[in-house]
Amino acid sequence: MAQANDPFVSFKGVQKSYDGETLVVKNLNLDIAAGEFLTMLGPSGSGKTTCLMMLAGFETATHGDIELGGRPINNIPPHKRGIGMVFQNYALFPHMTVGENLAFPLNVRNMAKADVEDKVRSILDMVQMLAFIDRKPAQLSGGQQQRIALARALVFNPDLVLMDEPLGALDKQLREHMQYEIKHIHENLGVTVVYVTHDQSEALTMSNRIAVFDDGVIQQLADPVTLYEKPENSFVAQFIGENNQMLGTVQSISSGISTVKLDSGHIVRALAVNVSEVGSRTTLSVRPERCSISVRKSKEMSVLDARIEELIYLGDHIRCRMKVAGDDQFIVKVPNTSGQLGLEIGAVLQVGWQNNDCRALDFNKPI
Numbered sequence: 615m616a617q618a619n620d621p622f623v624s625f626k627g628v629q630k631s632y633d634g635e636t637l638v639v640k641n642l643n644l645d646i647a648a649g650e651f652l653t654m655l656g657p658s659g660s661g662k663t664t665c666l667m668m669l670a671g672f673e674t675a676t677h678g679d680i681e682l683g684g685r686p687i688n689n690i691p692p693h694k695r696g697i698g699m700v701f702q703n704y705a706l707f708p709h710m711t712v713g714e715n716l717a718f719p720l721n722v723r724n725m726a727k728a729d730v731e732d733k734v735r736s737i738l739d740m741v742q743m744l745a746f747i748d749r750k751p752a753q754l755s756g757g758q759q760q761r762i763a764l765a766r767a768l769v770f771n772p773d774l775v776l777m778d779e780p781l782g783a784l785d786k787q788l789r790e791h792m793q794y795e796i797k798h799i800h801e802n803l804g805v806t807v808v809y810v811t812h813d814q815s816e817a818l819t820m821s822n823r824i825a826v827f828d829d830g831v832i833q834q835l836a837d838p839v840t841l842y843e844k845p846e847n848s849f850v851a852q853f854i855g856e857n858n859q860m861l862g863t864v865q866s867i868s869s870g871i872s873t874v875k876l877d878s879g880h881i882v883r884a885l886a887v888n889v890s891e892v893g894s895r896t897t898l899s900v901r902p903e904r905c906s907i908s909v910r911k912s913k914e915m916s917v918l919d920a921r922i923e924e925l926i927y928l929g930d931h932i933r934c935r936m937k938v939a940g941d942d943q944f945i946v947k948v949p950n951t952s953g954q955l956g957l958e959i960g961a962v963l964q965v966g967w968q969n970n971d972c973r974a975l976d977f978n979k980p981i
Contacts, residue, residue: 621645628678656827698767
């Protein structure tokens with residue numbers, strides 16, 4: 615029997631292999647609380663969708679247990695797990711009206727006809743689609759079809775809803791609008807959501823917590839602010855948001871700050887997050903918005919010479935591509951407070967950042 619503080623969904627030592635040799639999910643241990651919005655985020659082939667499919671029951675774990683509400687569900691077929699699903703391709707029945715599509719999961723549960731009608735109209739009203747109850751899916755836009763798919767996943771009051779890249783087929787503006795729609799529906803209903811995407815901005819917008827996957831392993835599990843501000847390794851730093859990376863060798867570590875000699879020969883200081891010892895290799899990570907131009911060097915700041923290679927005007931900021939420490943892809947985001955700020959291509963100046971804004975991480979493969 616599950617207790618009040620027990621996880622609602624639990625992966626315990628779960629592994630998955632399709633060929634008996636290569637593990638696409640490696641010893642996954644993950645607890646998800648009731649009412650949480652957890653996103654599985656990662657590149658293609660990272661194992662995130664496989665984890666979702668095992669939870670849904672469409673894939674079987676090679677090893678380990680998956681629990682829902684405190685009970686193992688490995689051997690329970692998908693239709694008996696009581697889980698709502700939303701797919702990228704909507705998976706609506708084309709020959710049924712909107713109302714009939716939503717009534718279907720209620721009819722298979724033998725709900726009374728009057729109750730079915732009330733439930734369908736109520737959920738359509740919630741997603742602002744009641745006026746479309748008699749239309750067929752082909753008569754709806756992509757965004758409208760996605761609302762209906764979401765409503766169908768929610769209509770039978772599931773305790774858990776799984777979403778697999780549900781907004782991937784929508785254009786940018788509609789996708790961003792639907793992100794907020796889903797976020798608000800989750801907040802209003804309190805249903806547990808497990809969401810899969812490769813879009814990091816989508817994950818940051820919607821989630822309580824994000825599990826960043828790579829190579830079948832969760833690289834970091836945290837809330838959006840922690841993931842962005844405090845990445846634990848260079849994969850997460852590069853995958854979540856934009857990031858400047860510099861490679862070097864640790865010269866010293868003191869009071870949580872590492873002194874690093876870059877491969878270019880320059881010396882900088884950075885927060886010692888994931889470094890082992892003096893002489894070890896490390897990857898430095900600093901966000902473009904944490905860098906400043908024409909700054910003076912101080913004990914708390916690292917400053918390097920820079921040459922402007924490219925300027926891109928983006929309205930609220932100027933995106934400066936610079937050559938720094940031998941790397942001509944170093945990005946600095948300069949807030950646009952007074953037009954072009956006198957910046958010119960070819961100008962030589964200095965770029966710097968607070969030591970605490972630069973993180974010394976592991977020596978990971980670039981992505």
